[in-house]
Structures are given as C-alpha cells and as structure tokens.
Amino acid sequence: xxxxxxxxxxxxxxxxxxxxxxxxxxxxxxxxxxxxxxxxxxxxxxxxxxxxxxxxxxxxxxxxxxxxxxxxxxxxxxxxxxxxxxxxxxxxxxxxxxxxxxxxxxxxxxxxxxxxxxxxxxxxxxxxxxxxxxxxxxxxxxxxxxxxxxxxxxxxxxxxxxxxxxxxxxxxxxxxxxxxxxxxxxxxxxxxxxxxxxxxxxxxxxxxxxxxxxxxxxxxxxxxxxxxxxxxxxxxxxxxxxxxxxxxxxxxxxxxxxxxxxxxxxxxxxxxxxxxxxxxxxxxxxxxxxxxxxxxxxxxxxxxxxxxxxxxxxxxxxxxxxxxxxxxxxxxxxxxxxxxxxxxxxxxxxxxxxxxxxxxxxxxxxxxxxxxxxxxxxxxxxxxxxxxxxxxxxxxxxxxxxxxxxxxxxxxxxxxxxxxxxxxxxxxxxxxxxxxxxxx
Numbered sequence: 077x078x079x080x081x082x083x084x085x086x087x088x089x090x091x092x093x094x095x096x097x098x099x100x101x102x103x104x105x106x107x108x109x110x111x112x113x114x115x116x117x118x119x120x121x122x123x124x125x126x127x128x129x130x131x132x133x134x135x136x137x138x139x140x141x142x143x144x145x146x147x148x149x150x151x152x153x154x155x156x157x158x159x160x161x162x163x164x165x166x167x168x169x170x171x172x173x174x175x176x177x178x179x180x181x182x183x184x185x186x187x188x189x190x191x192x193x194x195x196x197x198x199x200x201x202x203x204x205x206x207x208x209x210x211x212x213x214x215x216x217x218x219x220x221x222x223x224x225x226x227x228x229x230x231x232x233x234x235x236x237x238x239x240x241x242x243x244x245x246x247x248x249x250x251x252x253x254x255x256x257x258x259x260x261x262x263x264x265x266x267x268x269x270x271x272x273x274x275x276x277x278x279x280x281x282x283x284x285x286x287x288x289x290x291x292x293x294x295x296x297x298x299x300x301x302x303x304x305x306x307x308x309x310x311x312x313x314x315x316x317x318x319x320x321x322x323x324x325x326x327x328x329x330x331x332x333x334x335x336x337x338x339x340x341x342x343x344x345x346x347x348x349x350x351x352x353x354x355x356x357x358x359x360x361x362x363x364x365x366x367x368x369x370x371x372x373x374x375x376x377x378x379x380x381x382x383x384x385x386x387x388x389x390x391x392x393x394x395x396x397x398x399x400x401x402x403x404x405x406x407x408x409x410x411x412x413x414x415x416x417x418x419x420x421x422x423x424x425x426x427x428x429x430x431x432x433x434x435x436x437x438x439x440x441x442x443x444x445x446x447x448x449x450x451x452x453x454x455x456x457x458x459x460x461x462x463x464x465x466x467x468x469x470x471x472x473x474x475x476x477x478x479x480x481x482x483x484x485x486x487x488x489x490x491x492x493x494x495x496x497x498x499x500x501x502x503x504x505x506x507x508x509x510x511x512x513x514x515x516x
Contacts (some may be wrong), residue, residue: 088122090115096126105130113170120175121150124159127171138162146175153182161191169198180208186215193224200507202232219248220256227260231288233278233509235267259499263287266495273491281307281510282488285426289419289504290496291410292489294325296480297425298473304513307477308412309427311515316433316466319351322408322424323358324468328482329422330359330374332489333496335404339373341366344388346456347378347432351408353460368395372402378432379409380416393418397501405501413514418501428514434459 087097092115099108108130115123128143142162145155156179163172176192179185189212196205205228209221216222222245230238242264248257270276270283279301282293296307330337340363342352355376356363366375375396383389396405396418407420409430434452452459470480489496 088118088125090118090122092118093122093126097129100126100129100133103133105133109168109171116174119150120156120178121147123171123174124150127159127163127168131166136162136166139166153179153185153188156182157185157188157191160188160195164191164195164198167198169195173199173201180212184212184215186212186217186221189215190220190224193228197228197506200511202228202506202509203234206232206234206237218246219250219253223248223253223256223260230260230263230267231506231508233276233284235271235276238267239264255500259502262290262495262499266290266492269492269495273488278509278511279306281426282485284508284510285423285504286488286492286496288506288508289502290498291420291504292329292422292485292492292496293426294322294329294422294424294485295470296477298471298477298480300474300513301477303476306510306512307426308512309425309430310513312409312425312427312430314409314430314433316463317468318425318471319354319408319433319463320358320466321468321470323351323355323463325424325482325485326355326374326406326422327359328486329489330404332486333493335402335497337361337372337374337402337404339364339370341370341373341375343375343377343383343392345378345383345386347435348376348383348389350432350434350456350459351378351463352376353457354463355406357460357464366392368392369400370403371400373404375403375405377405377407377420379411379430380407380418380420381411381414384417390417399497399499399501404497412507412512415503415505417503419504421497421501433463 088094096108096111099111108126112123112126124143124146128140128147131139131143139162142159146159149155156175160172160176160179163169172195176188176195180188180192189208192208193205206225209216209225222241226238226241226245229241248254267276267287270286274280274283276283281296285291285293297305297309301307340352340356340359340361342349342363343366353363355374377383380393384393404422405420406422408424410420410423410426412426413428436449436451
C-alpha cells in the first residue's frame with residue numbers, strides 16, 4: 077500500500093491530525109488523544125504517527141513500538157493487530173478499533189475478532205461487537221465467542237437475540253468460563269424480572285442498571301433527561317437534603333424487599349462514615365465499624381470510588397466482592413464514567429463528578445470569581461445529624477424527567493426482589509443500552 081505521506085515525514089498531513097500534533101508540541105498528551113476520537117476517517121499510518129509520539133512522551137514503549145511499525149507498514153496484518161492490542165492494553169481502545177477492523181478484514185482471524193470485540197466492549201459499543209461476531213459466525217467457538225455474542229446482544233438492548241442465542245449456548249467445559257456463565261444466567265434472570273416492572277427499553281435506566289449489576293437505582297436526575305442524560309447526572313454538587321432523600325428511598329427499598337437488617341456497617345472513609353451514621357438514624361439501627369462476614373447488615377458508602385482510594389476502604393471492598401447472607405451494600409453517589417471495583421446492591425444516583433455536601437466545593441468569592449471552599453470541619457456525628465434534619469423534598473428539576481416517586485421504586489423492587497441480592501458484586505464497566513452524554 078502506498079502511504080499518503082512520506083515515511084520520512086516527521087508530521088502528519090491530514091488536517092484533522094494537525095491540531096493533535098500541535099497539542100503534543102505543547103506537551104498536552106491527553107488533549108491530543110481526545111482529538112484522535114474525532115479522527116476515525118484519518119489514514120491509520122498517520123494516526124499511528126501521532127499515537128507513537130504520544131506513547132513515547134508517556135513512556136509506553138510497547139505502544140510506541142507498535143505504532144512505529146504500523147506507520148511504516150499499514151498493510152501488514154501483524155502490525156495492525158499488535159498496534160490494536162497495545163492500544164487496548166493501554167486503555168485507549170477507541171484507537172484500536174480501526175486497526176483491528178482492518179486486520180480482521182485482511183485475515184478473518186478469530187483471534188483478531190476477539191480483540192476487536194474486547195475493544196468494542198471497552199467503548200460500550202455492544203451493538204458493533206455483536207454485529208462483528210454475527211458476521212463471522214461460521215468461525216465462532218461456543219466459549220468464549222458465542223457467549224460474547226449473547227453478552228453483547230444483551231448489553232445492546234437486544235433481549236430477543238440474547239435469549240435466542242443463550243438457549244443455544246451449551247454450558248462451558250472449562251472451569252475458566254463457569255463464573256461468566258453464572259453471571260450471564262443471572263443477568264437474563266434479572267432482565268425477565270425487570271420486564272415485569274418496566275419497558276426495559278433505551279430509556280429505562282433503572283431497569284438496565286438492575287440487569288447489568290443487580291443494582292437498584294433509587295433516583296433519576298431531574299435535569300436533562302430528554303437532552304442526553306437519560307436519568308444520570310453529569311456534574312453534581314450534592315446537598316444534605318439529597319443525601320436524606322436517598323436514605324429514605326433506601327428504607328423503602330429494604331421494606332419492599334423484605335430485608336430485615338440488624339445494623340448499619342460503617343466503611344472507613346470519612347464520607348461513608350458520615351452517611352452511615354445518618355443511615356443508622358433513618359433506619360433505626362445501631363452503627364458499627366465494618367467487619368467482613370457480618371450478616372444482616374447494611375453497608376453504607378458515600379462513593380465507592382472514593383472508598384477504594386482509602387487503603388482500608390480498598391481492603392473492605394475486596395471483602396465485599398463475595399456476598400454475605402443478609403448483607404446489603406448501599407452507595408449514595410455512584411460514578412458511571414469511572415465505575416468502582418464492586419457493584420452496589422443499591423445506589424441513590426449516578427454521576428460523572430460529584431462533590432459531597434460537607435466537602436470543600438467551588439464557590440463564588442468576594443471578587444466575583446470562583447474559589448475553593450472550606451470543608452465542613454465539624455465532627456462526623458454533627459454532620460450526620462444535619463443530614464437527618466435536612467429537607468428531603470426532591471428537586472423539581474426542569475420538568476421533563478418522567479415522574480419518579482418513591483412508590484415507583486418500591487414497586488420496582490417488589491417485582492425484582494426474587495432476583496436481587498444474588499451472586500457476586502463484580503464491577504459494571506458498561507453503560508448498557510441507556511446512553512448518557514459525558515464530558516471529557
């Protein structure tokens with residue numbers, strides 16, 4: 077293949093890549109990589125030139141080497157595959173997809189197909205993953221390929237296809253796939269239950285959140301539902317009242333499911349301890365420090381991602397992967413763009429970025445500018461009392477979000493209770509069929 081630019085050239089010539097190169101000149105590697113998301117149609121050898129330079133700056137020698145080979149030989153399947161593999165490994169799967177698609181076109185290799193499906197999954201492009209598998213059905217093995225077809229059809233929202241393919245899928249012969257098989261069975265069971273409570277369509281965020289991870293979503297964002305957010309928050313400055321409203325809904329969820337907890341377990345990070353103390357008051361239960369193996373307890377986290385950033389919290393989350401009888405893991409503010417390492421059983425809301433009410437958020441300064449506010453210095457018990465005393469009335473929002481009364485959440489839990497609190501708490505990496513706008 078004749079390259080559109082000289083292999084000796086030091087800069088790309090495609091207009092859409094010039095700006096990315098200039099970002100690298102300025103030392104802005106993340107900015108350059110963000111711009112490459114808009115360069116799907118650019119020649120691969122030029123994209124690889126930019127990626128190779130970014131990788132060299134970041135010290136990713138494997139990606140730099142693979143990108144250099146691709147820029148020199150964009151028609152070689154091995155170069156295409158190696159580059160795509162390195163992109164996936166380095167967390168830039170969107171850059172891998174064009175190269176892996178081309179390698180698959182040239183070879184029809186099932187190994188390339190699997191890597192392409194992995195890249196699609198990382199990007200939440202489950203429809204594309206399922207379509208790629210269907211287009212090469214003749215070479216698919218039952219495990220993992222036909223399993224991946226069922227999984228991606230389900231997360232693309234194609235429940236009919238997923239059910240049909242699942243019925244044809246035999247159980248795995250290797251122990252390696254038994255866990256995946258069990259999780260898939262639970263997802264389809266949850267889907268059957270969720271259909272009794274809602275439409276399970278492209279706007280049913282609560283239903284799909286339950287299907288994917290067994291998580292009951294307490295509230296929908298009252299802003300931007302029909303403008304790209306579909307019930308998720310983008311940026312949120314939380315309030316005491318919103319925390320209390322979440323705990324009131326948690327109480328309704330537990331009642332609807334028939335859960336009779338005997339305690340509230342406090343995770344070690346400050347935000348979780350504050351919310352846990354408030355939860356103990358709302359639920360009328362004693363609060364105790366988290367202890368692995370404790371049964372019949374509600375483990376309360378403010379944000380599991382933040383909990384994971386605390387060494388003691390990270391250790392606790394590892395112990396929460398496997399379920400204990402009667403244990404419910406509740407998270408108030410769940411990050412949907414950077415999911416925590418375990419999936420909560422209950423979550424009040426989904427956000428991209430959130431600031432706790434007692435944290436030092438941004439505020440308007442005396443000069444009219446924006447400044448960092450001070451965190452609430454009061455003891456945790458006093459802040460928790462402020463949460464319990466707050467007004468839990470929901471924000472009316474923009475008036476375009478579907479009605480979301482607490483009775484609706486309780487009815488949903490009543491419909492799905494037989495499939496709730498089952499299996500492990502593996503992280504949910506996908507947004508599923510319900511998309512939301514995100515801010516890079």
